[in-house]
Each structure stands twice: as C-alpha cells, then as structure tokens.
Amino acid sequence: MLRTTSLTLLLLCFFLFQDACFSQVPQKQSYVPGQILVKFREGVSHEETLALHSRLGSTILKHFQKLNIDLIKIRSGLTVEEAIRLYQEDPPVAYAEPNYIRRIQPKKSADTP
Amino acid sequence: MYDMLKRSSILLALLLILYPISAYPGTQHTAQYAPGEILVKFKKGLSKKHTERIHRSRGFKVAGRLKRVPIDRIKIPDGWSVEEAVSFYRADPDVEYAEPNYIRQAFKTPNDPYFTELWGLHNTGQTGGTEDADIDAPEAWDIHIDCSGVVIAVLDTGADLDHEDLKKSVWRNLAEDWSNGSPGNDGEDDDGNGMIDDYYGWDFATGDNGDNDPSDDNLDYYHGTHVTGIIAARGNNSVGITGVCWSGSIMILKILDSGGTGTVADELAAIVYAIDNGATIINLSFGGAGSSQGEFEAIKSARDAGVLVIAAAGNGGDDQIGDNNDETPEYPASYDLDNIISVTATDENDELPSWANFGLSSVDVAAPGVGIFSTKADNTYQPLSGSSMATPHVAGLAALIRAYHGGLTYDQVKRGILNSVDPTSSLEGKMVTGGRINAYNSLIYFAGGGDDHPCFITATISGSQDHP
Numbered sequence: 001m002l003r004t005t006s007l008t009l010l011l012l013c014f015f016l017f018q019d020a021c022f023s024q025v026p027q028k029q030s031y032v033p034g035q036i037l038v039k040f041r042e043g044v045s046h047e048e049t050l051a052l053h054s055r056l057g058s059t060i061l062k063h064f065q066k067l068n069i070d071l072i073k074i075r076s077g078l079t080v081e082e083a084i085r086l087y088q089e090d091p092p093v094a095y096a097e098p099n100y101i102r103r104i105q106p107k108k109s110a111d112t113p
Numbered sequence: 114m115y116d117m118l119k120r121s122s123i124l125l126a127l128l129l130i131l132y133p134i135s136a137y138p139g140t141q142h143t144a145q146y147a148p149g150e151i152l153v154k155f156k157k158g159l160s161k162k163h164t165e166r167i168h169r170s171r172g173f174k175v176a177g178r179l180k181r182v183p184i185d186r187i188k189i190p191d192g193w194s195v196e197e198a199v200s201f202y203r204a205d206p207d208v209e210y211a212e213p214n215y216i217r218q219a220f221k222t223p224n225d226p227y228f229t230e231l232w233g234l235h236n237t238g239q240t241g242g243t244e245d246a247d248i249d250a251p252e253a254w255d256i257h258i259d260c261s262g263v264v265i266a267v268l269d270t271g272a273d274l275d276h277e278d279l280k281k282s283v284w285r286n287l288a289e290d291w292s293n294g295s296p297g298n299d300g301e302d303d304d305g306n307g308m309i310d311d312y313y314g315w316d317f318a319t320g321d322n323g324d325n326d327p328s329d330d331n332l333d334y335y336h337g338t339h340v341t342g343i344i345a346a347r348g349n350n351s352v353g354i355t356g357v358c359w360s361g362s363i364m365i366l367k368i369l370d371s372g373g374t375g376t377v378a379d380e381l382a383a384i385v386y387a388i389d390n391g392a393t394i395i396n397l398s399f400g401g402a403g404s405s406q407g408e409f410e411a412i413k414s415a416r417d418a419g420v421l422v423i424a425a426a427g428n429g430g431d432d433q434i435g436d437n438n439d440e441t442p443e444y445p446a447s448y449d450l451d452n453i454i455s456v457t458a459t460d461e462n463d464e465l466p467s468w469a470n471f472g473l474s475s476v477d478v479a480a481p482g483v484g485i486f487s488t489k490a491d492n493t494y495q496p497l498s499g500s501s502m503a504t505p506h507v508a509g510l511a512a513l514i515r516a517y518h519g520g521l522t523y524d525q526v527k528r529g530i531l532n533s534v535d536p537t538s539s540l541e542g543k544m545v546t547g548g549r550i551n552a553y554n555s556l557i558y559f560a561g562g563g564d565d566h567p568c569f570i571t572a573t574i575s576g577s578q579d580h581p
Binding site for chain 2: 030031032035037039061062064066067069071095097098099100101102103104105106107
C-alpha cells in the first residue's frame with residue numbers, strides 16, 4: 001500500500017514536475033563515479049564488513065579507522081545510487097553516501113568587479 | 114543563538130567601557146612623554162601678555178605655539194619635573210588644561226616591500242577603497258606577531274614549500290628523520306603513521322595512499338600557495354608580503370588536484386592527519402553542494418579534539434551571483450557544528466561583493482577577500498579574490514589569538530573572533546555577526562582573559578571599592 005503510494009507520487013512528480021524532480025542534480029559532476037563511502041554501525045566485526053563488500057562485489061580503496069568509514073570502489077555496472085541503496089538495505093550499515101567532490105572557486109583580480 | 118550573541122555584545126560593550134578602569138598588566142603601555150616639556154592651553158579671551166607673564170613668573174619658556182589650536186609648548190626649567198610643572202599650571206585658574214607632551218608611535222608595520230598592497234591588513238585607501246576598512250592588523254601586531262607555536266593545517270592544492278616568503282612558516286614533522294635541519298629521506302615511516310617521510314604534511318590527492326610531496330601544482334591560481342601566504346607569509350623579512358601572522362607553522366595537506374578539485378574521502382584522511390599531528394586550526398578554502406555525513410563526522414571529531422575549522426562560504430556558484438547559504442548550503446561551511454566558522458568576503462569598502470555568499474544563520478563573519486595580494490609559485494606574488502581568500506584571514510587571526518593566549522578552547526577562540534567584529538551596515542542581516550573581523554579587537558578581547566572576563570569581574574569589584 002505504502003509502496004504503491006510512493007510509486008504513484010514518484011510518477012506524478014516525474015510527469016508534473018519533470019524539471020523540479022531533477023533540479024537537485026548539479027550540472028557539474030558532484031561526486032566521484034564508481035565510488036561510495038560506507039559507515040558501519042559500532043560493534044560490527046571486520047569479517048562482517050568484508051563479507052558484505054565481497055557479496056556486493058566491492059573493493060575497499062581505503063579504510064578510515066578513526067571514523068570507521070570505508071571508501072569503496074563499486075562493482076562495474078552498478079550506479080552510485082544503486083550501490084548506496086544496496087548498502088543501506090543492510091542492517092550493519094549506518095549510512096552509505098557518494099564520495100562528493102569539493103572545489104575551489106577563486107577569481108583572478110581581472111574577474112573581480 | 115542570536116540572542117546569546119546580542120548578550121555577548123552587551124557584555125563586550127560593558128567591558129570596553131570599563132577598560133580604562135581595569136588594569137591589563139600584560140598589555141598596558143607605560144605612558145611615555147617628552148622630558149622637560151609640557152603642553153598648556155589657556156582659557157579663551159586672555160591676552161598674550163597675560164599668559165607670557167604666567168610663564169615667566171616661574172622661569173618657563175614658550176618653545177612653540179601650535180597654530181590651529183591655541184596650545185603652548187612649554188620648556189620647563191631645571192629642577193622641575195614634568196608632573197610638578199603640570200600641577201603648577203593646572204592650579205592656575207586661567208589655564209584650561211596642562212598635560213605632558215605624550216609620545217605617540219606609529220603602529221607596528223613590517224618592512225615587507227608589498228605591505229602597502231595589503232589593504233585587508235591595513236587599508237589606507239591605496240586601492241581606491243575606504244581608509245580603515247581593514248582588520249586592524251598593525252594595531253594587533255603591537256600586541257602579538259608570532260604564531261610559530263600554533264599548528265594550522267591548510268587543506269588545499271598544496272603550497273610552494275620553497276617560496277622565499279613561506280619556507281620558514283611551514284610546519285615540520287619532527288617525528289620523521291631530519292639531519293642538520295633538512296629531511297633525512299631515510300625512506301622509512303619513522304613516526305609509524307602509515308606515511309613514509311611525511312616531513313611537511315602529505316599529498317592525499319595523488320592516487321592510493323598519496324605521497325610525501327604536497328607541492329602546489331595548481332598552475333592556474335596556485336590557490337594553496339596563496340592561502341598559505343595570507344595566513345603566515347613571513348613578516349618583516351624585507352621580502353614580498355606578510356601574513357596575518359608574521360611567522361607560523363603551517364601543515365601542508367594537499368587534497369585538491371592541479372585543477373583545484375578534490376573528494377570528501379581525501380579530505381577525511383587529511384582531517385584525521387591534522388588532528389593526529391597537533392593542528393589546532395584547520396583552513397578549508399573550498400566547497401561543494403553535496404551534504405556528507407562522513408565530512409560532518411570528521412569535523413565533529415576535530416571538535417572533540419578541540420580543533421577550530423575555518424571554512425569558505427562560497428562565491429555564488431555557477432552563475433557567480435552570491436547565494437543565500439541558509440537556503441542553498443555550501444559544504445563544509447554550512448554544517449551545523451559549533452567548531453566551524455563560516456566566512457564570506459568583503460571588498461576594500463567593507464561591502465559584500467556581488468558574488469559573495471551570505472546567510473543570516475549559516476555564515477558567521479566576513480573578512481577581506483577581493484584583490485588580495487599573496488604568494489604565488491617561484492617567489493612571485495599575485496592578487497586573487499574569493500571567500501577562499503577571506504577564510505585564511507580568519508584562520509590567521511585564530512592562530513594569532515591562540516599564540517597570544519594559550520589554553521583557550523575552540524569555542525572561546527571562536528567567540529573572540531565573532532564578538533569582536535566591526536559591524537557594517539552592508540553586512541547587517543546578511544550573516545550572524547553582521548561584521549568584518551577585527552584582529553586588534555579580538556586580541557584586546559583576550560587581554561584580560563577573554564570571555565571568562567576576569568578583567569570584567571576585577572573591574573567591577575575594584576570599581577565598587579574605589580568609588581563607593
């Protein structure tokens with residue numbers, strides 16, 4: 001029931017507000033394709049995290065021990081959105097998110113008013 | 114939050130009013146005056162003959178008369194002290210006032226040849242702007258100049274480590290191997306932090322685990338080199354410019370590639386490194402739209418370690434028109450964490466440039482960020498603009514505060530910056546403080562112990578005792 005409602009809403013949104021639905025996607029690439037950050041809940045064993053990564057076909061690029069976060073290279077063929085959804089479905093995962101991009105925006109003095 | 118700030122402002126105002134009563138043993142200058150002379154002003158309507166007679170009666174001589182104001186400069190005869198002479202004249206009913214001829218010195222200015230370009234530190238109208246629309250750096254330097262004891266991590270495109278105006282302001286990792294002041298290059302991870310020979314910081318932006326060379330390869334701007342110079346280019350070394358600090362200890366953490374682009378993952382690694390290696394201030398002159406829980410947690414862990422994070426509010430995004438960060442947040446500046454100071458830019462008239470982001474609840478302060486002259490590669494210099502340039506002015510001030518007054522917590526330092534701004538009408542309602550930072554005010558804020566207000570308390574108590 002809930003799922004049907006969500007689906008209806010999503011479709012409604014898509015048809016009525018096609019632009020608005022996607023307006024949150026910035027024009028410039030906002031995250032690194034093929035990578036995500038995954039944080040596991042406290043108390044989850046290293047073996048459990050390895051098992052999950054392996055089941056989802058991921059490779060660990062980096063492990064931030066102090067933050068308990070893994071930088072993951074996702075299986076080819078999987079989008080970042082799909083990978084995040086798959087990880088978040090798994091109870092040991094606290095959250096999964098894109099590896100967002102940060103930029104400088106300096107202006108040379110000729111550009112200044 | 115705003116209420117609290119308002120209350121603090123009132124407290125600060127009270128503090129300033131009480132300032133003359135309270136003693137600041139650490140900073141109060143002993144009054145100095147010219148020996149053997151005083152200044153005397155007579156009441157209106159007295160003839161010159163009459164005043165001459167008063168002088169001559171005790172052997173005083175008029176050494177000069179100021180033209181526009183009727184004040185006599187008096188040479189006092191031998192055997193009289195300045196104090197005695199002042200008392201003598203004050204006792205005469207014809208005298209409006211008499212005082213020592215106090216000595217005034219120019220505020221401390223460094224001998225760096227391009228100092229005159231640095232309107233953000235000292236605005237004389239040199240770029241067509243408004244005099245004193247600056248952070249009052251020379252006034253602050255009368256109190257403190259040296260930040261070498263405070264480690265500031267700059268997460269950016271790296272820095273030119275060999276620049277003549279920077280090389281002595283770069284942090285050195287003494288837990289690695291050095292020989293005669295130079296890197297020993299033993300190829301070993303002496304400090305066991307997983308990074309081999311990390312002498313000045315680390316390059317997190319180059320693949321895998323990165324490398325130990327955080328040199329700036331951002332050829333378009335030399336962004337990180339520029340930011341580093343604003344914080345602590347060597348002052349008074351007869352070369353180039355000076356930073357907000359005349360000396361510093363800047364940890365160079367390269368997380369942005371040659372194009373000025375980086376990832377949250379590399380930023381996380383660098384923040385952990387900064388905390389682990391003793392940085393107490395982190396400068397983040399970059400941003401992005403995506404809200405990251407990991408980035409939030411990393412900055413929160415910095416807070417738990419007492420580290421203050423200064424972050425750029427952004428420059429209007431793709432359309433170059435300043436955005437309201439309350440509505441379109443810029444990360445990491447916009448996270449709701451109290452160890453972040455979010456900084457936007459002002460120009461040489463204390464105005465917000467058209468591209469500068471703002472936000473009544475999400476941007477804290479403004480600092481100079483237009484046409485800022487600073488270090489570029491190969492011992493050269495250039496002007497750049499952006500909140501990226503405003504941010505290191507605040508990081509430099511935070512370092513100056515920490516160096517001047519040890520043992521402050523991150524939130525005390527933050528309050529010392531936010532409660533000491535020069536409020537300006539153009540910034541009012543656009544950010545939390547509605548003002549541009551003022552380094553002198555911030556140091557004075559801590560002269561008597563900062564927001565614990567020992568001076569405030571002392572002043573109140575001694576005031577009531579002295580004047581029952």
